[in-house]
Amino acid sequence: xxxxxxxxxxxxxxxxxxxxxxxxxxxxxxxxxxxxxxxxxxxxxxxxxxxxxxxxxxxxxxxxxxxxxxxxxxxxxxxxxxxxxxxxxxxxxxxxxxxxxxxxxxxxxxxxxxxxxxxxxxxxxxxxxxxxxxxxxxxxxxxxxxxxxxxxxxxxxxxxxxxxxxxxxxxxxxxxxxxxxxxxxxxxxxxxxxxxxxxxxxxxxxxxxxxxxxxxxxxxxxxxxxxxxxxxxxxxxxxxxxxx
Numbered sequence: 001x002x003x004x005x006x007x008x009x010x011x012x013x014x015x016x017x018x019x020x021x022x023x024x025x026x027x028x029x030x031x032x033x034x035x036x037x038x039x040x041x042x043x044x045x046x047x048x049x050x051x052x053x054x055x056x057x058x059x060x061x062x063x064x065x066x067x068x069x070x071x072x073x074x075x076x077x078x079x080x081x082x083x084x085x086x087x088x089x090x091x092x093x094x095x096x097x098x099x100x101x102x103x104x105x106x107x108x109x110x111x112x113x114x115x116x117x118x119x120x121x122x123x124x125x126x127x128x129x130x131x132x133x134x135x136x137x138x139x140x141x142x143x144x145x146x147x148x149x150x151x152x153x154x155x156x157x158x159x160x161x162x163x164x165x166x167x168x169x170x171x172x173x174x175x176x177x178x179x180x181x182x183x184x185x186x187x188x189x190x191x192x193x194x195x196x197x198x199x200x201x202x203x204x205x206x207x208x209x210x211x212x213x214x215x216x217x218x219x220x221x222x223x224x225x226x227x228x229x230x231x232x233x234x235x236x237x238x239x240x241x242x243x244x
Contacts, residue, residue: 003035008090009107009161010040012080013098015048022100024057024066030104031065039066041098042084045074078183085169093169096161102126102202109200110163120167121195125188126159126202138221142228146185149232150239152192157185159202168195181224182231189235 011023023041031037043050054068069087071080081095092114094107110124128139139156146154162184164173172190177183191197 005038005089005091006036007092007094007107007111008038008040008085008088010042010081010084010088010093010095011098012042012044012077012084012095013046013050014044014074014077014080015046015050016098017046017048017050017053019098019100020050020053021057023098023104024061026100026104027066028061028063030108035065037065038089040069040084040088041066042069042071042080044071044077044080044083076179077181078177078186079179081183082173082177082179085173091166092163093166094161094163101204102128102160106200106202107161107163110161113198113200114163114165117196117198119196120165121191122164122198123168123188123191123195124161124163124198124200125156125191126161127156127199128159129201129203131204135221138225142225145229146189146232149236150189152189154185154188154192155199157188161202162187164191164195178231180227180231182228182235185228185231186235 009027011027013020013023016023020041027039031039041054043054051070058066058068069084071083074080084095085093092111094110096102096104096107106126110126114122114124128136131139139158143154143157146157158181164187168191172194173187177186188197
């Protein structure tokens, strides 16, 4: 009899063919012999042959705790995560990045921290430490703008992992969530507004394969930042409309 799933980990993968073997290797080590954990890898409209790599590597792994959700056409980082969450079976849900710049073990640490509370609206997230000053500056600027506009204190919005209950997902994320990188902001806003945010420290290493999708070059950082700022004020307007 297959064990019930307590934790579902969603990993959106867009053009991460070089990283897929590493993702599977590290998460296999992290979840070890835990039968109540599933890892959902979202092939988020990749165009780099990721589908073939998934088939090959999962065939070699032969572990039904790992599965792939295929998104035919990329519609954004957030869309990929939402597609994975929709298929998740766990009572506790999480997402993290495919770049392997933070330790996959962080998700299990977040899960252990979550278990210390009985509140279904506890939201556990990473807090990045010892970062280079340029990405840290962009993060600081974003959190100042978001916190001021939305009137809640939001810190290190893009940090991974994010972990929360199925109830939190159903009440705040399942509908109306944005399809792009603003999903991190959206989830954290509701966690701060309606729940309780608990942080764990996470540390960055260099990406070994592929390129950063949301914060590699300065140009990319400005592009993502600009898009997120637009969403902040869209959300502010939407919330004001709900309140009136």
